Amino acid sequence: MDAYLIAIAIIGALYVLLALGLNLQYGLTGIVNFGHVGFFCVGAYTTAILCEHGVPMVVTFPLAALLAMLAAWPLGLVSIRLREDYFAIVSLGFSEVVRLVATSERWLTNGVQGIAGIPKMFGMLTGTPQALAVLGLLVVLNLIAIAAMWRIVRSPFGRMIEAIRDNEEAVKALGKDPAGFKIQVLVLGAGLAGIAGAVYAHYIGFIAPEQFVPLMTFQIWMAIIMGGVGRISGALVGAVILMFFLEGSRFLRDLLPFISEVSMASVRLGVVGLALILFTMYRPQGLMGDFTRK
Template sequence: MDAYLIAIAIISGIYLLLALGLNLQFGLTGLINFGHVGFFCVGAYTSAILSTNGVPVALSLLAAALVGMLAAWPLGVISIRLREDYFAIASLGFSEIVRLVATSEGWLTNGVQGIAGIPRIFSSVTGQSQAIAMLASVTVCCVLAILAMRRIVRSPFGRMIEAIRDNEEAVKSLGKDPAGFKMQVLLLGSMLAGLSGALYAHYIGYISPDQFIPFITFQIWMAIIMGGVGRISGTVAGVIILMLFLEGSRFLRDLAPFIPEVAMASIRLGAIGLALMLFTIYRPQGLMGDYTKR
């Protein structure tokens, strides 16, 4: 049981890094990114390729964060000035292009076979101690990301991106360039996604293109919506709620053993979708949102 709880905590921390990046982009800036999993994929493959070719894991993690950030630059250059809905479509297309590249460029990514034997972060430690060390590493990354987010929110930069979210036309009338600030936010959020992808790769030990589908992005969207858009505490709460639904729904099988496994998978997704609809109807501001507003 302890191993199971540690595994859930590690995955929750990885999802939290993803959600913090998306909350920075959408919650604070209003940038609708439906392709967040693309940067998650870039980070995972960057760290996996480097580490399996002898690069130290610490450097591979750093490279994954940087490459994830750099991968966002061409998307931003092409699409950042588009209207929100058009940017959302462009970002979704970007994530699918990344997945297709990972599938087709076998010389680099090993194609559909994926990359196996990815080194653990603490390869000298074995057993449950390794899992605890991994959890500690993910926790440190999450704490540093939260502290950085708090610093951003309280800074002039944070107030500017919130103003862009609330009224972009008013910001333009003051002579500011919203596109430049959006680009910076896109890069920072993608850097967190790249780092989370690298941590995921080193924890799982194997990655393939099928692990980086758009559903991952929409799970993260569900987390920030249920927790409270634009709030760091809401991001943390939303990830916890999401994991409770994802893992708790696994035990539905015990309550209804007569339902086939295939059907139960659909029921799990339906339960999660129902929870999101109920939050949207009764708590549209999220669990940690402003209780004076609906």
């Protein structure tokens, strides 16, 4: 049971890191990014491929973040010329292109068979101590990300991106160029996703294209919506709520024994969807949003 709870905590911490990146992009800047999992995928494959060639993890982790950030740069250039709804579709297409490249380029990614035998972090440990060490690393990474976002929110840069979110035309009228700020925000959020992907690859020990489907992006969206868009605490609380529904719904089988194992996956997804609908109806600002609003 302890191993299960630690594993849930690790996945939850990964979701927090992803939610912080998406919250920076959408919650603070208003960029509708439906391709967040693409950067997660880039980070995971970068560290996996480099480790196959003997590159130490201390080097692969920053490179995973760097390549994810480089992948976000051209996407940021696209965002300058598109409305929010069109950019959302383009970003979703970007994540699918990344996944299709991972599927088709067998010489690099081993295709649909994936990459196995990715070295574990803290290899000198085994079992529960190793899992606790991974969880500790994720806690440190999240604390660093939270501290960085805290500084951003209270800086002139943070005030500018919030102004872009609220009224981009007004920002242009003041002589400011929102384009550069949007690109920077996309790159920073992608870096967090790349780091999360690297940790995920080494924790799981195996990656394949089917692990990086758009559903993961929309789960992160659920987290920030339920927690509170634009709130750092919302990313934290939203990830916890999401894990509660994703994992808690596994035990619905005990309450609904007449539903088959195959159908239960759809029921679980329906439960999470219902929770999102209820939050949207009765708490649209999220659990950690402005309590003066209804």
